[in-house]
Amino acid sequence: MTKLKLLFMQASFISTGIFLGVGIAQLIYHLMDDDYVVSWYFIPSVLLTGILCSFPVLIFASENAKHFKLRIALHFCSLFAVVSLLGWLFKWYTNILGYAVVMLIFVGVYVFVWITTLWIYKKDDKEINSALDSIRDEE
Secondary structure (H helix, E strand, O other): OOOOHHHHHHHHHHHHHHHHHHHHHHHHHHHOOOOOOOOOOOHHHHHHHHHHHHHHHHOOOOOOOOOOOHHHHHHHHHHHHHEEEHHHHHHOOOOOHHHHHHHHHHHHHHHHHHHHHHHHHHHHHHHHHHHHHHHHHHO
């Protein structure tokens, strides 16, 4: 997979995950009879976050499996820092409880992106293997 395609796929998944997480948070706030109003710049801020958070995936671009746990920790920490900074800049939270909600959404999005990425890779692997099997059968 080309790096540009990988970055685009990650940015799409991250932005979608953020929108899903915020939608769930809005539903919870609504059920608690609390108003949650987003600012006019919310959608561009989510898209910018998706783009900026897709770049650390290049940590995994090499095929070397050495230090995999270290790379995951570095990836998670770099994304945590980006989301914390952008959350503060775009005023996604104003107090510690709001910060905790944003970080909970972040962890949910992080898990969502890993699961969807693994699902796509497994799907691609099955297609490649079935194509190889059909070529072998013809021989």
